[in-house]
Amino acid sequence: MIITLTDTTSSQVASRLVVVREEGGVVALGRVLTLVVLARGRENVERAIAVTNVASREHPSRVIVINTGECGDDDGLDAEIRVGGDAGASEVVVLHPRGAAVADQDTLVTPLLLPDTPIVAFWVGATPGNPSAEPVGRMAQRRITDLISAITDTESSHAARESFAALARNYRPGDTDLSWARITTWRALIAAELDLTHTDLTSIDVHGAPDRPSMYLLGGWLRSRLGVPVHVHESSRIHITELALNFADGPVRFLRPEGSSVATIRRPGQPDQRTNLPPRTDTDCLMEELRRLDADETYASALAHAVRSL
Template sequence: MIIDLPDTTTSQVSKKLVTLREEGGAVALGRVLTLVIATAIGAEEEAIEAANEASREHPMRIIVVSTNGAGEEPRLDAEIRVGGDAGASEVIVLRAHGETARDQQGLVTGLLLPDAPVVTWWPGECPSQRACETPLGRIAQRRITDSGASDDPVGMLARLAEDYKPGDTDFAWTRLTLWRGQLAAALDQPPYEPITSAEVAGAPDSPSTLLLAAWLRRQLQVPVTVDVADGNPTAGIHRVVLHRATGAVRLERVQPAVAQLSQAGQPTHELSLPRRGLRECLAEELRRLDPDDVYGDVLRSGLDARV
């Protein structure tokens, strides 16, 4: 069910939520957090769909703050989505036009769940200032960006490293979970030899490639070479090679959802390594509300892994 509230106020939206609750159409009990999504007007639906899917694992209230450029007449249009249109959550869409968009924190403050953590997510372009200093970032325990969605992903990753504060995270890091897991599992098998050097190859515009190289350098304390000019048109990470005395460990994506793992003296294995969508990344980040210290250390200490 979708309730439209054109040319409204946040106070009227809050009153409508209370009415719906009293009528039994929406219940806030059991919600574990408030997810605030900051996006542009017209670009909301993909993020809402991902959040609805993630809400089946993390019941929550979703507040979407959509804005446009200056110049329009100030106005707030809202939607409340409950039931089948909201997954296991309730969705409040606030479309702020013109000057109404200047006070984003004021738009959402009265709609936050009481005594529940707040997570703010920018699914598109990262904020132009430090995430923790934005109006919606100041109210959040966790702040999620996606440098891969920026016009200059690698440059944005470098800026995120300069601006990092505990509680920040980025989907370029979340997309590495399966790669990190497979590499750790491979090294947990004999022979238990030290790694002497490593190589990471990926697309030139892949921030995840740089983060994976930085993580390997931090974890293994060895030189890591980054190759972003191998002519492979595939997006994202292409392969990782870990060198040791008896032969290399090679993990290479050969299809969009399949990778091959090869090691000296062992048969080649095909592994499931799908590209992670918004839903999977968001659900993983919502499983923890404390700072991701490993991400912070990797981001700040090892991005320049071309050694």
């Protein structure tokens, strides 16, 4: 069910939400957090809602989506309340601020926050260079960016790297980017390989797109954990397609062609081994990041080392 409110206020939206819950027999006691999504434009609003609806099955939340991409000339606020099948296991409030209201994001969401629950901020379609300095970012215990969603088709790889460098420069405990969760399966695969008996590791090569932070984060994680040279090689592919662990007796290579969900592990003098390594969805990544609300020190270390490859 979708209820549309025009020329309203956040307090009026909150009051209407209480009425809707009471009429539907729904309580907010099972909500574990308030997820505030800042999405640029209606396309990103709907994309964010689709992702959070699925993620809410694991993390029941109150989701507040602010459309930051359609300012308008007059000051005001339109809103939608989505419950039931249109909101997954959450209740979703969509705010469409106009004019000066766009800048007052913290004021907009305050009447709608669940009491005594953590606040998580999630940016879709635009990534601030300093998330913790943003109005909603200052309120949140956890700040999740999605740099890939902010990269346009016309944006250069240099601009993408500059945005990534800004996130590293302005990092504060509680920050993370979905690119970190996108390489979780890669990190698990590499860790399993390093548990096997090998000669000394001398260096590592990573191949991926120059405008994708996942490649740099993976390189930064390896450099921070293993203390060996990590060489990042730019390619025209979207995802990480190849990684080589260079041991004294020869390289162990992980190959995943673009568009494939299967990786080939190639070891010296052994038959090739195939293993599942599908690209992760935005929903998978968001659910993973919502499982922890404290500072991710491993991500912080990987981020600090990753910028050395830019």
